[in-house]
Amino acid sequence: MSTFSRFFPFLKPYLSRMVLAGLLVMGVAAINLALLRLAGTLWDIITVQHDQSRMTDLIAVFLGLVVLQGLCSMGHSYLTAWISQRIVADFRQHLFAHLQTLSVSFFARRRTGELLSRLMNDVTVIQSVVTETPLDSVKQLVTFVGGITFLLTMNWRLCLLILILLPLLVLVAKFFGRRLKSLSTSIQDQTAALSTLIEEVISGIRIVKSFVQSHREETRFAAQVEQTLTLAMRRAGTMAVFIPVISLLTFSAAAAVLWYGGRQVIDGSVSPGDLFAFVLFAGIMIGPFSSAARVFAQIREAQGATQRVFEILDTRSEVSDSSTAMSLSTVSGHIRAEQVSFAYDPRQPVLTDVSFEAKPGELVAIVGPTGAGKTTVMNLLHRFYDPTEGHITIDGQDLRQVTMDSWYRQIALVPQETILFGGTILDNIRYGAREAAEEEVVEASRAAHAHDFIMSF
Template identity: 45%
Template structure:
């Protein structure tokens, strides 16, 4: 029940509404308990006294009780349901905010569909119990204990028959509740798998169609849903048996009461009105007993779903601010990398003892074969990850000693895979600087050679780019990303193969813009373009996670080491490409 207590904390900001709703519920429940007493008198007046005037008064009294019950039940339902929706909305927002505190490694290790499933399917299951349990518990407790007190006063012998029902229901609830909890967790996990497959197919639909793998993906999705269905089928079997069994026990008890009570009426021990009232109270008492059993089963399902959600909530970001972290002052641009090591897996180092010092304003080209660790190095420089050993210092300040946000505000990145949001072009560029005026945005777009193609679109800067920018070409997306980086005006710039998606004409214009942007800024570039490498102040050559060579173009060519080989191969490739174009 630990997780359920954590869920109830979500209701604490709405104590006033819940207290008022509880008072309304108490009034409605007490009114419900009073009705059988009036019905008892009404039946005796009709069948024994035969008093017309008193019958009319009692009928009006019962109608009044029903009306009071209507008013207070409506108020209770409104207050509790509204609080439930508000609390769940707050919980979704809280979970979403928490996701933003987690490190990049969390998202690398988990599939997107799984996280989406936790935010949707699991929280929907939790929603069904968060206020329903306290309300039902209060309502049914009043009916149960109030009904027992009244019928004990009326006839203690008949009360004993009803209380025999309680232990039977408890055994039923505990037995089936545990099974339902286990199945609920299992179903949520399997739904997460199917959600992941759905998300992957939507985002990778071009790949699926290109490789003609619709049949394979249909089978994957169908198998995942079928697996989920089999678990749901087990839950249905248990639930189908559980509900009717509770009803059978309750109705059997009512039948015994009716037989025994009828016998008492025939013998003259009780009046007909007392029998009717007792049967009504027996029904009122049997209802809570059945509700408690069913409620227990639902709570187990909710707790099963909450386990996965709180697993995320309890996860802490591996890269986070230290308690005494200070604000990063304005960065001048000196970067010191001191014997850093890093791995994604303990048994495989990706970065191995790299050392270098970069002066402010220098442009650094990172060169090396695929898998050398270039992208990992710039992620460490951006502090998406922390080194497992060694230290990175900016202007002599250790990165781990400063607040993440204050550092990230001064560093810009144009990633290898251009990432755009599904809104307008204007919104995507403005993302770098909230509140920027349109003139600033247009200037950034012009500097990135994006303004002309933007103005050629029907809606201009208000053009919707589609999910992940699918409505734009690769080159257009790249230029929007560069415009975004230009608008941010960072002190340190990271270009991860930023020009690889541009045609030759655009590349020249973009290169000019980037040259202007990099003036006075420390810049790290992962690039395959020879022009970029030539213009770099320093070239760092990496291989298998190590820094194997360092220097400018001329120095490295003289060494005839790895850089010489890579450069020669690149030059030959360009010559071959040119010859192919001329034929």
């Protein structure tokens, strides 16, 4: 549970609403208990006392409680849904914002599909455990405590018949919980791998078609789907056994209560109404026991997703502003690399003792065979990575001593492949300068020889 406690900062802004939802759900549980006790009293009035006037009054009270319970249920259902969606939205935004701070090296080591799976699927798995589950647990707790209180007051011997199964229920839940956690983590990993495969094939569809590898990719996809299906069916099989076993144990207690209580009614020591109410209470006690088992299983399932999500949040950027970094003023463009060495993997250096200079106004081309380090030089100039040795300066200032944002605003990146973000053409042209006037946008599109075909749309 220590991992789930890290969600508290996201829960804190909504604690007052969660408390209100908790009070409403406690009200629903308490009214439900009162209705059951009232039903037992009505049973005696109808079958034993034959008091029509009192029956009418109690039925009116019964209907009033039903209406009040409905209002409380509507309130807590809406509040729970609102809180749940807001917390998940906040957490997704926080996770997405953190991803923006990480170095390019992080994304180079991770596949896009895996990150998408963690941002979307894993967060969804966590959602109910940190929002809906606590409120449902409050409801079940009130039901359990209130139910046990009524049962003990009415007949403590009958109550013991139900409680005797509690240790067995805990052991069964613990056994199945370990199994469910392992299977759920494997399914989440497999889902991430499947998302990655889809992303790779779609983004590289031209290569797939050009090399006539459609059948190969279909085979890979089918194999991944089968692995996911196998794991999902194993988990479904475990759940298919888990829930009925819990229910069987609880219904066995109810049957024992009915047998034992029925004998006492026949003996005259218990009224029919009390037995009727007792059986109803015993029936609703199945809810807390089954819910406890289900919640335990959900927590186990969510632990794997939580670990995966916080693994990202615990990652720190390898390239960041130093505490002494200063904002870079307008530069003239004098770049110097002095004895720069770099390696993505310490065992395989890419650049060794490289030095060069590019003065303002010069057009400098870096050429060489594949793997010579041309892209690496561009990555170092853009400060996507820092040199392992040596340094790069701009107008005499070490790039590591200026803030990254102020440096990025001074340079432009032209990728080999065109990338269009969601939005309009105007939004894409303005991407690096959101405040640019429309005249500036038109001028930029003309400079790129794109204005005429843009206007043809």
